[in-house]
Amino acid sequence: MFNIEKIREDFPILKREVHGKPLVYFDNGATSQTPQVVIDAIVDYYSNYNANIHRGVHTLSQEATDKYEEARIKVQKHFNAKNSYEIILTAGTTHSINIVASGYASILKEGDEVLVSALEHHSNIVPWQMLCEKVGAVLKVIPMDNDGALKMDAFHELLNSNTKLVFCNHVSNALGTINPIKEIIDAAHKVGAKVLIDGAQACPHIKPDVQELDVDYYVASAHKMCGPTGVGLLYGKEELLNELPPYQGGGEMIETVTFEKTTYAGLPHKFEAGTPNICGGIAFGVAIDYMNSIGFDAIAKQENELLEYGTQELEKIEGLKIYGTSHKTSVISFNIEGVHPYDVGTILDKLGIAVRTGHHCAQPIMDFFCIPGTIRASFAFYNTKEEIDQLVGAVKKAQMMLV
Incomplete structure (x- = not known):
């Protein structure tokens, strides 16, 4: 009860x-509050097994690695991703969006069209403007009406064979509008376009199923789901994530490094350069458990x-x-x-x-x-x-x- x-x-x-x-x-639209169980998880990490992950043979490192990867699996199961390595743990929604936008700079070409909705947060507008300016693609806007809903007839008219990417939030942060993302995803796929859904405002209220939605990319932040700031997720279909180049270079995301050539690690590590927010990722998993317990x-x-x-x-x-x-x-x-x-x-x-x-x-x-x-x-x-x-x-x- x-x-x-x-x-x-x-x-x-x-x-x-x-x-x-x-x-x-x-x-709460800006950030949710944090339950004691999540606070306790953060304190427990720094009090009992604070160590870097994936790199140490010592006990603390192994414990931290296990907890961090357990959190990734919790995120995978919550969003019903097919594989845990399709979950990239990031610094938040904005970071997740920029990973995809950066990757498409090597995929889009001049004249390609990108659609964004009129209801977007700046973090789902500015990266695509920067991308279009860089490659010569065209940014088009799905209009809204006076009730704060997207004009879906106009969306369908905007779609064409030149449309390569569609970006839409699941829920508007400013108005709370729940967008018809399944209709958007299905229609975009019919013209061969890929879809990124910004779920930052939806995930505190709705439990998305990324496989049922058939969404290409889905992003969200922990701090709106009773978790800590500075951590979020990028879900992407395996084949699409493999197509994207790394967003950052550094430790953890490599397979081999020589001065002549570097080869990159597989998913998810290709997109997780450097030391992550370890305790944040672990606490994110605890926050998901807490919300699901309710x-x-x-x-x-x-x-x-x-x-x-x-x-x-x-x-x-x-x-x-x-x-x-x-x-x-x-x-x-x-x-x-x-x-x-x-x-x-x-x-x-x-x-x-x-x-x-x-x-x-x-x-x-x-x-x-x-x-x-x-x-x-x-x-x-x-x-x-x-x-x-x-x-x-x-x-x-x-x-x-x-x-």
């Missing part, structure tokens, strides 16, 4: 106060209730506008008429409520709506309706002070 009181006890930070008020943490069906149920309740209560405030009303995860992005979002966020902070304000690294979305940014309240399974009541009261107070 879903026991919210017990779950909240797992997160020590939820007991703290901010400006003398109990913390209400609604910035269950993603239970997580979805709790978060959907919070989304419905929060939407209902915030919509009662005169002059408040919500952006993104399509099918979505537990994100409410809104503004108050006549008030800058930063000013509202500052007052909410003084009342102990953490929200995100600004363009959320999705400036094209804000340009579409002709606004400087939004106030984004993003809920996690450990949040409560009582906290939403506090948010609503605080928004009303900010409105009275600022309008």
Whole structure:
């Protein structure tokens, strides 16, 4: 059974106060909070078996290596990748995207077309712009509508034999929109294009099956899934990862090195140059175990209730506008008429409520709506309706002070 009181006890930070008020943490879209079991795993690594991996015959190195590779298998099973070596452990979603973008610099040619959605985070726009500028490819945008949903008819019209790559987030970080990625993947494959899905915002809420999706590349970050910062994943189909050149050169990613020639290691090590975030990778596996122990069906149920309740209560405030009303995860992005979002966020902070304000690294979305940014309240399974009541009261107070 879903026991919210017990779950909240797992997160020590939820007991703290901010400006003398109990913390209400609604910035989960930026980073989720960390349960004690994950914190304990980090402390255990540095306290008991801190050593470099894959390189030592001594006991600590072997223990660290075993734990790290066990974490890779946990990630593989969670995302249902066919092989563990199709999981590249990275520094996060942005790093994962750049590995693929860098690799395609040797594959794309002038005149090839790359599609990105209008709902993307900057990390899934800028690398492709850089790539297109480098090779002479053409970047095209899948447009969005006023509800914050992609215009799928326009997407299908954009697809053609010149389309080589399609990039789309699974869930919009700014609006919470859940994109129809299976339709996007299947349609792209029909014209021979490959697809990368940015799952950073989806994975805290949804358990993706990369084989069922038939996705070519899928990327995500641990810190949005109750894990530590500085670690993430790149899933890629084996044959596609083998086609990509290494992103970085250094130790660990080599098979042999001479001054005349270097040969590269096989997957996954080809893309894991240097000493990785060992304890972060291990803690990522623990975080995945923790979320699965709660269950993603239970997580979805709790978060959907919070989304419905929060939407209902915030919509009662005169002059408040919500952006993104399509099918979505537990994100409410809104503004108050006549008030800058930063000013509202500052007052909410003084009342102990953490929200995100600004363009959320999705400036094209804000340009579409002709606004400087939004106030984004993003809920996690450990949040409560009582906290939403506090948010609503605080928004009303900010409105009275600022309008």
